[in-house]
Amino acid sequence: MSNKKRFYITTPIYYPSAKLHIGHAYTTTLCDIYARNKRLRGYECYFLTGADEHGQKIEKNAKAAGKTPQEFVDGIVEGFHKLWDVLEISNDDFIRTTQDRHVKVVQDIFSKMLKNDDIYLGEYEGWYCKECEAFWTDTQVGDEHLCPDCNRPVEKAKEESYFYKTNKYLDKLLKFYDDNPKFLTPVSRKNEMINTFIKPGLEDLCVSRTSFSWGIQIRENPKHVIYVWLDALTNYITALGYGSDNEEKFKKFWQDPDCEIIHVIGADITRFHAIYWPMFLMSLGLRLPDREFVHGLLMMRDSKMSKSKGNVVDPYPLIERYGVDAVRYYLAREINFGSDGSFSPEQFVERCNSDLANSLGNLLNRTVSMIIKYFDGVIPEYKGKVTPFDGEIESFTETVIKSYEDLMDDLKITDALAIVNELSNRANKYIDETTPWALAKDEAKKDELASVMYHLAMSIFVCGMLFKPVLVKSSDRIFDQLGIAEKDRKYENIHNYGVLSGLKVDKGEQLFPRLDAAVEVQFIKDLMGENK
Ligand code: ME8
Numbered sequence: 001m002s003n004k005k006r007f008y009i010t011t012p013i014y015y016p017s018a019k020l021h022i023g024h025a026y027t028t029t030l031c032d033i034y035a036r037n038k039r040l041r042g043y044e045c046y047f048l049t050g051a052d053e054h055g056q057k058i059e060k061n062a063k064a065a066g067k068t069p070q071e072f073v074d075g076i077v078e079g080f081h082k083l084w085d086v087l088e089i090s091n092d093d094f095i096r097t098t099q100d101r102h103v104k105v106v107q108d109i110f111s112k113m114l115k116n117d118d119i120y121l122g123e124y125e126g127w128y129c130k131e132c133e134a135f136w137t138d139t140q141v142g143d144e145h146l147c148p149d150c151n152r153p154v155e156k157a158k159e160e161s162y163f164y165k166t167n168k169y170l171d172k173l174l175k176f177y178d179d180n181p182k183f184l185t186p187v188s189r190k191n192e193m194i195n196t197f198i199k200p201g202l203e204d205l206c207v208s209r210t211s212f213s214w215g216i217q218i219r220e221n222p223k224h225v226i227y228v229w230l231d232a233l234t235n236y237i238t239a240l241g242y243g244s245d246n247e248e249k250f251k252k253f254w255q256d257p258d259c260e261i262i263h264v265i266g267a268d269i270t271r272f273h274a275i276y277w278p279m280f281l282m283s284l285g286l287r288l289p290d291r292e293f294v295h296g297l298l299m300m301r302d303s304k305m306s307k308s309k310g311n312v313v314d315p316y317p318l319i320e321r322y323g324v325d326a327v328r329y330y331l332a333r334e335i336n337f338g339s340d341g342s343f344s345p346e347q348f349v350e351r352c353n354s355d356l357a358n359s360l361g362n363l364l365n366r367t368v369s370m371i372i373k374y375f376d377g378v379i380p381e382y383k384g385k386v387t388p389f390d391g392e393i394e395s396f397t398e399t400v401i402k403s404y405e406d407l408m409d410d411l412k413i414t415d416a417l418a419i420v421n422e423l424s425n426r427a428n429k430y431i432d433e434t435t436p437w438a439l440a441k442d443e444a445k446k447d448e449l450a451s452v453m454y455h456l457a458m459s460i461f462v463c464g465m466l467f468k469p470v471l472v473k474s475s476d477r478i479f480d481q482l483g484i485a486e487k488d489r490k491y492e493n494i495h496n497y498g499v500l501s502g503l504k505v506d507k508g509e510q511l512f513p514r515l516d517a518a519v520e521v522q523f524i525k526d527l528m529g530e531n532k
Helices: 022-040 058-066 069-086 100-115 169-179 187-198 229-232 248-255 267-283 315-322 322-336 344-377 388-409 415-432 443-467 472-480 493-496 515-529
Strands: 007-013 046-053 094-097 121-131 134-136 156-162 259-266 293-295 298-302
Touching: 007 022, 007 248, 022 046, 022 069, 022 293, 022 298, 022 315, 022 415, 046 069, 046 493, 058 069, 069 094, 069 293, 094 100, 100 121, 100 229, 100 267, 121 515, 156 267, 169 187, 169 267, 187 267, 229 267, 248 259, 259 267, 267 293, 315 322, 315 344, 315 515, 322 344, 322 415, 344 415, 344 443, 344 472, 344 515, 388 415, 388 443, 388 493, 415 443, 443 472, 443 493
Parallel strands: 007 046, 007 259, 046 094, 259 293
Antiparallel strands: 121 134, 121 156
């Protein structure tokens, strides 16, 4: 596990070729959870997202919409900002590849690579997929000439192009993989890169185009624009000011070995991040990221949800009906981060009901009601481990916290949340074990009852704090009900037994009302149907 004190986490920069869908929300939300978790625990974390605005597809879509490409992307990117606001995304910066801070530096990077002799002018002939803006080899497109990513027909294309010499850095890349087993995870992704792309023989990468003009011009040869991936990948450093007059952030979040650099990407773009991006960085003599974490793709009816297929789920109506926290929770908890998953209305409702309404919500409700009933609404003073179950729940809580932190740090976000869910289940069970209603009947058991109430309140506080990066709104409502002052809502207080002594609880509205499965599943199915 890393001991680094500072973190830089990035999402892919999404194409503003159409509106974003729940798949994009998935990546960004999971990165946001990581960033919020780190910040809450007192680390410095810089979180970047953005928009990848150049390329043939955008030029084409803009034309179809009767707009200039810039007008077209401006409109869509406004929608990106709106969605991230609604989803409570806490990014520190938003990079657009049409911004001056990016364009100028990408031109400099290209010049540098040209001077280094990493790039040469040649002629390209290959299978080109317009949707994915990627060239493919004969083997990759197969006999049917279909794009291996989106399955659409590809076409033969030939043009004067600049090429990047991939084989120049290949040995160094393979050594880097070997020396850094955590660089590309899950590990199956590394094997996929080696077997699918590297072993069959890497071709030099085409890094310029002349057949369209919506891109960054090559200074040395202005009829060429820079191929969209060389333009896009460099966003991770241009956003930090690399190559600008002010490299302060770049030094702090990239060059400083004490900063851990994490790129989170979907499985569709692994090749670009795991093979070409490290090579580009080698060309520039820069440090490589510590981690590239590849998550799976959300499927819809057995096929990848994607803008070009039009089979997407729009996050807005879900957020409007169930609240941002339920949507964030579902994404992070249901679909194992790192594996493929599918969006399912049944699972959405089930997850909200089992974890949020039945376990956490119910625990809070029962506890606050009992504190009101037995102690006039005042959380009793902490007096150590009074009942035999108190020690057990205290040590279970400490184990949960430790595992949660380790899992979060390793980006095993789904597992980390599952463990918090176990704690709230355990606390519910603790109620059944200690039977507060029986203790309340016996004056001699008053201390035991008080201790049970304290431990319950403490478990809720811990759950609320560990869930805070996900349940960005409800965690504060939990703390409100426990009567915790703003200044005490600190992460380190989860180890501070006593912090809740004497607080006045406040029974608020039910946090997560139970959803009527039949009604809600139908509601979500209708939403999905609209997008069919
Ligand atoms: O590829 N399930 O942009 P893009 C999960 N501009 N995640 C999904 C998803 C799905 N069904 N669909 C999309 C690009 N994503 C380039 C990236 S980075 C230097 C350039 C998420 O708009 C996932 O993170 O097509 C995927 O990798 C990304 O959106 C692709 O977004």
